[in-house]
Amino acid sequence: MNIVFLDTMTLGECDLTPIKQLGELICYPFTTPQECLQRSKDADIIITNKVVLNKEILKQLPKLKLVCIAATGMNNVDLQVAKECGIAVKNVAGYSTKSVVQHTITLALGLLSKISYYDQYVKSAEYTKSPIFVNLKYDAVDIDNKKWGIIGLGSIGKGVAKIAMALGASVSYYSTSGKNAQGYPSQSLESLLKESDIISIHAPLNEQTKGLIGEKELSLLKNKAIILNLGRGGIIDENALAQELKKREIYAGLDVFEVEPMQKNHCLLSKDIPQERLLLTPHIAWGYVNSRKHLIEGIAQNIRSIL
Template identity: 50%
Template sequence: MKIVCLDAKTLGDDADLSLFKQFGTFEAFDTTALHERIEHIGDAKIVLSNKVLIDKEVMDACPNLGLICITATGMNNVDLAYANHKGIVVKNVAGYSSASVAQTTFMLVLNLLGKAAYYDAYVQSGAWVNSSIFTHLQEPFCEIKKKRWGIIGLGNIGKEVAKIATAFGAEVVYYSTSGANKDTAYQQISLRDMLQTCDIVTIHAPLNEKTQYLIAKEQLLLMKKGAILVNVGRGGIVHEADVANILDEKELFVGLDVLEKEPMQANHPLLHVKHKERLILTPHIAWASVEARRELIRLVGENIKDFLRQ
């Protein structure tokens, strides 16, 4: 039996994919362009894909295909309806990265709140050597304790963030994008109230018709002066051009791990923000701690075992 991974590079150069060899002949491609999909899959029975599009064209051209393992939670890179029509099983992986995403959320918040980039640059420049006093407090920073922390999307990751924020001493409130979440551990408030009253707002929601551009110019203008906004959910929830414009007009601090189009496009407006100290950008890494990726690979292996038992 042949097993193919179409975009192994998305799992990291340090990822150990050897466990898939137990199921048959395993071949991994670093990347797969659209015109290479059919050639790379060939007569494989099982295909692993993180972001490579597997659509009707591919399924029809690869008749031996029986299982598509998505090495992620989101499934929008596979034509699920046509896979079902063809009798092809599609399995994703969920819940493997909650700790990693929560940790990245705090990495972004703490860097913005604590002015870490400024103070590191100050010391690295050699300026501290010439200081007349033992410290340097040019950029005042605050504590999380007693701050109001708003969470958009109180799912598994949102709850993990809420738990840690509470341990820091924050007052946690949340906004349910679906309207279905009625968690009694935390106060549910409207998005408007959250933006007007919270010192920190973090996004952990999926992208859908209710969340696309949920945070745009109107919402950013509502936020408190000095507030922090972090998106580790999905690109497209935050209107990036509006963020770029407002950061040079209003004292807000923003951390984005996800963008609407990835990788980042050339001449993206966020690359031209003048107040760069108000912005941290990371290249969609929140999901990808070493431990999370190991767990992801293990769970993909379990999905293959389940398929083979049927």
């Protein structure tokens, strides 16, 4: 089997041995749309994380038997055309649940503790000039007794709820799909936004969630509330969020953005936004070491399923 991995750079440094054992593996760090067809034409199996396989490309790959998506989302492959061409398409689900939960808690605690400010304060040598042993310029806030609202109570949301409660928070949720989840009180979106001290988003991007949190919704947040997006970019209106951060004391932590990578001069990079109110990471919550190991094992298992 000829196996072509079109964008290994998206997985960082990791051991691809489980895949190499199943065929002749050719790896490309990154593949542009113009390079995709040429690199794929002799493949029996293609592995792609974010490289798009559209109708035009799939129709010209008669040898192709399987597309393995190195992710959970499948929107980069034309599934209908793949089916018409007899090409199986398999993703890997659930591999990153624990790391996304951990990253969510990390962002929340980082914002509550103002850790980025205090880290920079010490590293800049300002601390060496202090006449006293401590700096309490910004309040580090306990999570205990806070209200944590979760938007999207799937496996990740439930994992976050479990840890939040262990740290002393009370948990409620809003279901974007309308499905009920046992064990936690359900709220309307409006009530959850008004009442929660911390809101974390763990929903997929679809017709129900695109633009779910816009200017009106952000205006409902408590002063000093924290909003976190670990779901998909596009759920929060980033321009509206930037304006709200400039106007009043709310906090935000984002690992996902509407356009990735962020565009130059992005609104959230404005110098008018106090940086202690904002933590941004480059879509890494899924990519912790164990998560990538589980992902590679899942890809290998998907390949074995057709051999």
